[in-house]
Amino acid sequence: MKTPYFQVKNRTGEPYYASGHKIVPLSKAYILQFPGLHGGIVWNRPVGLAVTASDGQEKILPVHDKTRRIQLALLGMVLAVGLLTVLASSRKSGTS
Amino acid sequence: MSEKSPNITAAEQYAHTLDKYDLIQGNVYKLLEVAHVNAVYGEPVTQGDQTIIPCAEVLAGVGFGFGGGFGSGTQSEGEGEADTESNTGSGFGGGGGAGGRSFSRPVAVVIASPEGVRVEPVFDITKIALAALTAAGFMVGMIARMRRPSKFGEE
Numbered sequence: 001m002k003t004p005y006f007q008v009k010n011r012t013g014e015p016y017y018a019s020g021h022k023i024v025p026l027s028k029a030y031i032l033q034f035p036g037l038h039g040g041i042v043w044n045r046p047v048g049l050a051v052t053a054s055d056g057q058e059k060i061l062p063v064h065d066k067t068r069r070i071q072l073a074l075l076g077m078v079l080a081v082g083l084l085t086v087l088a089s090s091r092k093s094g095t096s
Numbered sequence: 097m098s099e100k101s102p103n104i105t106a107a108e109q110y111a112h113t114l115d116k117y118d119l120i121q122g123n124v125y126k127l128l129e130v131a132h133v134n135a136v137y138g139e140p141v142t143q144g145d146q147t148i149i150p151c152a153e154v155l156a157g158v159g160f161g162f163g164g165g166f167g168s169g170t171q172s173e174g175e176g177e178a179d180t181e182s183n184t185g186s187g188f189g190g191g192g193g194a195g196g197r198s199f200s201r202p203v204a205v206v207i208a209s210p211e212g213v214r215v216e217p218v219f220d221i222t223k224i225a226l227a228a229l230t231a232a233g234f235m236v237g238m239i240a241r242m243r244r245p246s247k248f249g250e251e
Contacts, residue, residue, distance in 0.1 A: 013133035016140050018147035018208035025149075029131035039159030039196075042131045046151040046203055051213045063151055065203045066217035070224050074231040085238040 007031040010047070020054040130156040130198060140208075149206040151215075156198035164190025 013025040026047045033040035048062040129135070138150035168186035202218045 009131060011131070011133040013137060016147070016149060016208075018140060018142070018149075019145060019210050019213075021208050021213050023149070023206065023208060023213060025133055025137040025151075027133040027136045031131055034159070038161060039157070041155070041157040043153070043155045044131050044133075044136050045153035046136045049206060049213065049215070053212075061206075061213060061215050063204045063206075063215055064217060065153065067201075067203075067220040067223055070219075071227045074227045078231045078234045081235045081238055085242045088242055 005033050005035050012050075022052040024050040024052075026050060026060075130154045145210055147208040149208070150202060151204045151206060152200050152202045154198060154200045156196065158194070158196035160192065160194030162190065162192035164188070 007030075009029045009031065011027045011029060013027070016023040016025070026049065027044055028047045029042060029044040031040060031042050045065070046063040048060050050058065050060055052058045135154050136152060138152070140147050140149045142148075166186065166188040168184065171183045171185070201220070204218055205216045207214050207216060
């Protein structure tokens with residue numbers, strides 16, 4: 001069977017039992033295999049936790065990557081300022 | 097004919113090398129097992145009534161290649177004479193290489209206590225500071241460029 005070049009796999013791990021809670025880890029893996037070449041890249045990151053309390057209540061706790069969010073926000077700011085600069089300079093040159 | 101053909105020997109060598117190649121391929125692809133959930137969540141650490149589970153993101157890349165070939169030829173001695181003797185030879189050559197790298201970065205910490213389970217993010221101050229400085233530099237540069245009068249504005 002031919003392996004697809006790009007796969008997204010949602011995985012569930014073995015549950016942890018701590019302080020009366022059952023914690024099931026969830027992860028998402030992005031797998032890229034180069035067509036025609038041998039090898040590949042795997043990016044695996046935590047998605048969240050399925051927590052079951054002792055009273056049976058279940059909830060999903062997401063795991064956010066705050067560092068990456070801040071980096072992306074800064075990148076967004078740079079792109080926005082760059083766009084505004086280009087727009088402002090083109091308007092300036094258009095009026096002069 | 098009892099003599100074994102040299103071509104078959106080379107082919108056998110080639111097949112043997114391909115077996116090795118499959119072995120290498122299997123071992124290298126084991127590196128891609130970082131896609132498993134256990135690579136992302138660490139072993140829980142219990143301190144008092146609190147249990148801490150570290151979470152990290154993992155990025156891994158591997159690549160490898162292999163090449164080989166074989167050939168055979170005949171060299172004749174004493175050509176044109178009656179006692180012509182021919183030497184048959186064959187050879188095989190091959191080589192390969194593999195490489196890979198993996199990165200891991202802490203993302204968050206899960207704290208389980210009798211009060212409940214919570215996720216505390218991990219901030220990488222160095223990365224954030226570097227990104228902020230780079231962004232500030234770009235923005236200052238762009239704004240300065242916008243405020244600067246154009247070279248051709250007076251024309």
